[in-house]
Amino acid sequence: MNLCLAAGALGGFGALGSGVARLVALHARYVEAHLERDVRGNHLLENLVALLVAARYVDGSVDGGGRAALALLREELAEQIPADGMHFERAPMYHAVVMQRLGILTHVVEDARTLRIVQDTLRRMARRLAWLRCPDGGIPLLGDSARDFAPSVDTLLATCPVGPSSSCASAPCESPPPGVSSAPDAGLHALRDGLLWCLFDAGAVCPEYLPAHGQADTLSVEVWVGDACVVTDPGLHEYTGAERAWGRSSRAHSTITVDDRDSSEVYGSFRVGGRETLERVVVDDTSITATLRPWGGRARLTRRVSLPGGGVLRLDDTARAPPGSVVRARLHLHPDVAVVGGEATDVLRLRVAGRDVTVRASGPLALERGRCSHRLGEIRETRIVVLVLERDTAGVARGWSEIVPEIVTGAAA
Numbered sequence: 001m002n003l004c005l006a007a008g009a010l011g012g013f014g015a016l017g018s019g020v021a022r023l024v025a026l027h028a029r030y031v032e033a034h035l036e037r038d039v040r041g042n043h044l045l046e047n048l049v050a051l052l053v054a055a056r057y058v059d060g061s062v063d064g065g066g067r068a069a070l071a072l073l074r075e076e077l078a079e080q081i082p083a084d085g086m087h088f089e090r091a092p093m094y095h096a097v098v099m100q101r102l103g104i105l106t107h108v109v110e111d112a113r114t115l116r117i118v119q120d121t122l123r124r125m126a127r128r129l130a131w132l133r134c135p136d137g138g139i140p141l142l143g144d145s146a147r148d149f150a151p152s153v154d155t156l157l158a159t160c161p162v163g164p165s166s167s168c169a170s171a172p173c174e175s176p177p178p179g180v181s182s183a184p185d186a187g188l189h190a191l192r193d194g195l196l197w198c199l200f201d202a203g204a205v206c207p208e209y210l211p212a213h214g215q216a217d218t219l220s221v222e223v224w225v226g227d228a229c230v231v232t233d234p235g236l237h238e239y240t241g242a243e244r245a246w247g248r249s250s251r252a253h254s255t256i257t258v259d260d261r262d263s264s265e266v267y268g269s270f271r272v273g274g275r276e277t278l279e280r281v282v283v284d285d286t287s288i289t290a291t292l293r294p295w296g297g298r299a300r301l302t303r304r305v306s307l308p309g310g311g312v313l314r315l316d317d318t319a320r321a322p323p324g325s326v327v328r329a330r331l332h333l334h335p336d337v338a339v340v341g342g343e344a345t346d347v348l349r350l351r352v353a354g355r356d357v358t359v360r361a362s363g364p365l366a367l368e369r370g371r372c373s374h375r376l377g378e379i380r381e382t383r384i385v386v387l388v389l390e391r392d393t394a395g396v397a398r399g400w401s402e403i404v405p406e407i408v409t410g411a412a413a
Helices: 002-010 020-033 041-057 063-080 092-105 112-132 153-159 241-248
Strands: 161-163 179-183 188-193 196-201 221-225 228-231 256-258 277-283 287-293 300-306 313-320 327-332 338-341 347-352 355-361 365-372 380-388 397-407
Touching: 002 020, 002 041, 020 041, 020 063, 041 063, 041 092, 063 112, 092 112, 092 153, 112 153, 112 179, 179 287, 188 300, 221 397, 228 347, 256 300, 256 313, 313 327, 327 365, 327 397, 380 397
Parallel strands: none
Antiparallel strands: 179 188, 188 196, 196 221, 221 228, 256 327, 277 287, 287 300, 300 313, 313 397, 327 380, 338 347, 347 355, 355 397, 365 380
16 A cells, blocks of 8 residues: 555656566455454454555555455444444554544545545544543543544544545544544443543443454543543553553553452453443433442442542442442542642642642552553553552442542743
C-alpha cells in the first residue's frame, strides 16, 4: 500500500525504480492468499484496504480486480463499526487508525455501492471521534491506546473525505454536550458540567471473539478539569512484558476491585479468559449506573457516576462481596497532578495546570505509587488515590467520592 501511494504521489512506479510494480503485485497476491482471518478486527481491515489499493494501482495484482475484497470489506464494516460509530475493539487509537485507512479508500474505490458504505461509515466514525476528543484535543487512553501513534483528531476530521467535495470537518462533528451522552454499542458514556469532562467505561471487555486489545478496565473513568487531565487511564507502553501486564490490570485503572483481583482474566499479551458479566446499565439525564459480576467469584459491583450540580462529579460505589474481602476504589492521577495536602484524610487537595481540585470521599484516602504510558515506550510515575469501601450492617461495602474543581487565582496559586 505504501509503495502504491508513493507511486501515486510521484507520478508512477518508474519514479521508485525498476520492478516495483511487479513487487507490489507479488505482495498483493500473497496477502490475498493469507488474509488474517484468525486475528480479524483491524488487521483484516488493513489487509482489505491494501488489496483494494493494489487492485487500483496495478492491473492483475488481485484476482478479479478486488471484487472478493470489496465484498468482504462490506461485511467487515458492518461487523466492526456498529450504529454508534465506535470501532468495536473500543480503543480510540485503533479507531483513528481505521479511519485513516478508510479515508484512503475514498480515493481508491470506484464501486459506487462500496464507496457509499465507506463514506457513511466514516461519517459515523468522525462524529464518534469528535465526541471522544479530550479537552486538549487528543484521544482518551481507553483500551490499547497511546497518543502520537495514529493521525491526530484534528487531522482526521479535516482530511477524511466523506462526499464529492466535503470533509468530516464540515459534518456535524461535535464534542459531548453538557450533561450525559452515550455511545451505547461501545458502552461508553460522557459527562460534562462546567470545567468537568468525564468518560465512563461501562462496556464489555472485548468483542466476543477478539480479546487482543481487551483490558480489565470496566467501570473505570477518565476525568478532565478544563484542558488538564486529572484522572487518567494507564495508556500503552508496549505489547509484551511486565508493563503490558500492569496496563491491562484492574489495579492500573480507576475502577473497583475485590481483593485487587482483575474484573476479567487478562493474561499473556493478547488473551482474555474468564470475563466480567455486565448485568445492568441505566442512563438518565444526570447519571449512569452500571452493575457487573467479576469473573471467577461471587461479588457484584455497582458504580454510579453522576453530576449532582455545581460542577461536581460524584462516584457512588457499592459491592456485594464475600465476607472478609477488601473492596477498593481507585483514582489513577495523571502524572502532572500534584498532591498538595490531605493524604490519609477524607479530603485530598490536588493541583494541576494552575487549578486546585478537591477529592472528597466517604473515608480516608490513601496514596499508592503507579505509572502510566501516554506514548509508546514512555513510562511516567503517578500517584493512585485509594478508598477502601466500608461495610454496612448488612455486610454491603459502600463508598463515595467527589471531584470538585476550583479555579486558582492570584496569591492562591
